Amino acid sequence: MADTEARWYVAHTYSGYENKVKADIENTIVNRNLQDQILEVYVPMQEVEREGKDSKKLVQQKMFPAYVLIKMFMNDDTWYVVRNTRGVTGFVGPGSKPVPLTDEEVASMGLMSSVAEAPFSIGDSVIVTSGIWEDTVGIVRQIDLKNKTVTINIDMFGRETPTELSFNDVKVCD
Structure with missing residues (x-):
């Protein structure tokens, strides 16, 4: 169960635990020195307009409640870390086998845009x-x-x- 390239996986969490799960996984990455295996933990947010008593205001809302996206190399260690994080109920996929997101799914969520290049360089x-x-x-x-x-x-x-x-x-x- 070892990947040769980092892929995006989806972990299912208890509702409302998304940010706690993200923080716990990020702490575990540092504690276990897994920065080269678990590359990014992401809770997709979107800005929505909410009406109050007197005005409308923009607030951040989770795009996929109860889900956390994780870019990682799938292997026994990374699977174990994510699966045994408090608040995680499992990976999205049949049985206990996680299924990575397709390139089209990743692109539609705007996750590939994080690898954009700057129009300038250091020293410019x-x-x-x-x-x-x-x-x-x-x-x-x-x-x-x-x-x-x-x-x-x-x-x-x-x-x-x-x-x-x-x-x-x-x-x-x-």
Whole structure:
């Protein structure tokens, strides 16, 4: 039961335990040094509009209540860790055999977008296109592909100050 490539699997949980299961699995990954086998634990969320007494507000809601998505190499160790996490009732699949999500299912949930590339590299000069730093030029120091943010150094009062911005708020200088 060993995979040669990391795939997305779905673990069924008790309702309301999704975030607790995610946190427990992430702690176990660190404690057992499984970072190279269990790569990502994800509870899909979506923004929905809720009506209150006086106004409407946007809130985060689970897309699949009672399910947690896990990108991992399936083997006896990873199966055991996930299956024996408090709150997990089992994997989605026939019997005790987990079935990975297809590439189409993964793409439809937007999970493949986390492997996107940044339109710039560390050390590039970029210009801020919106917000309070608009028209400010900075040097890329860090890129976070998962959250699609970039940390740039901006000269403020004669000192370089790190500032985190969205990919959409900067562009490479010509």
